[in-house]
Amino acid sequence: MQISSFLFPKEKVAFITTSMSMREAMEHLECHQYSAIPIIDSDGKYVGTLSEGDLLWKLKNTPGLLFDNMNQFSVTEIKKRIRTECVSINAEMEDMLALAADQNFVPVVNDDLIFIGIIRRKDIIEYYTRNITD
Known part of the structure; x- marks a missing residue:
């Protein structure tokens, strides 16, 4: 089964852009109550x-970095501790299980790598649960 029927579209997904500051990213995470959020460049x-952990490690390992001056650091300056894999919109649901084990969501891109949405781990688990019990 293709993943397109499980797509949570970009219009409904909170994301941040590479032009945002560390503080803006933190505020987006807090506002949407996410523990991780996709990053999109100016081309989409x-x-x-x-992730929240990425922000905490940056804060811990950057001398002089405080909540009050987080706006001086771009999200591009924050080391990502975990590489979140994305998939093509043409992927099959069977390709998703291994990714869902390690990620809260799986970013979905088109053939030009443009972000078009996510597949939530919850939806992947529900799909497999229904198919196992049927």
């Missing part, structure tokens, strides 16, 4: 996922 391409 998926470039990675920023």
Whole structure:
């Protein structure tokens, strides 16, 4: 089964852009109550996922970095500890299980690597649960 029927579209997904500051990213995470959020560049391409842990490690390992001056650091300056894999919209649901084991969501891109949405781990688990019990 193709993943397109499980797509949570970009219009409904909170994401941050590479032009945002560390503080803006933190505020987006807090506002949407996410523990991780996709990062999109100015061309709309998926470039990675920023997690709460990434923010905490940056804060811990950067002398002089405080909440009050987080706006001086771009999200591009934050090391991502985990590489979140994305998939093509043409992927099959069977390709998703291994990714869902390690990621809260799987970013979905088109053939030009433009971010078009996510597949949530919850939806992947529900799909497999229904198919196992049927």
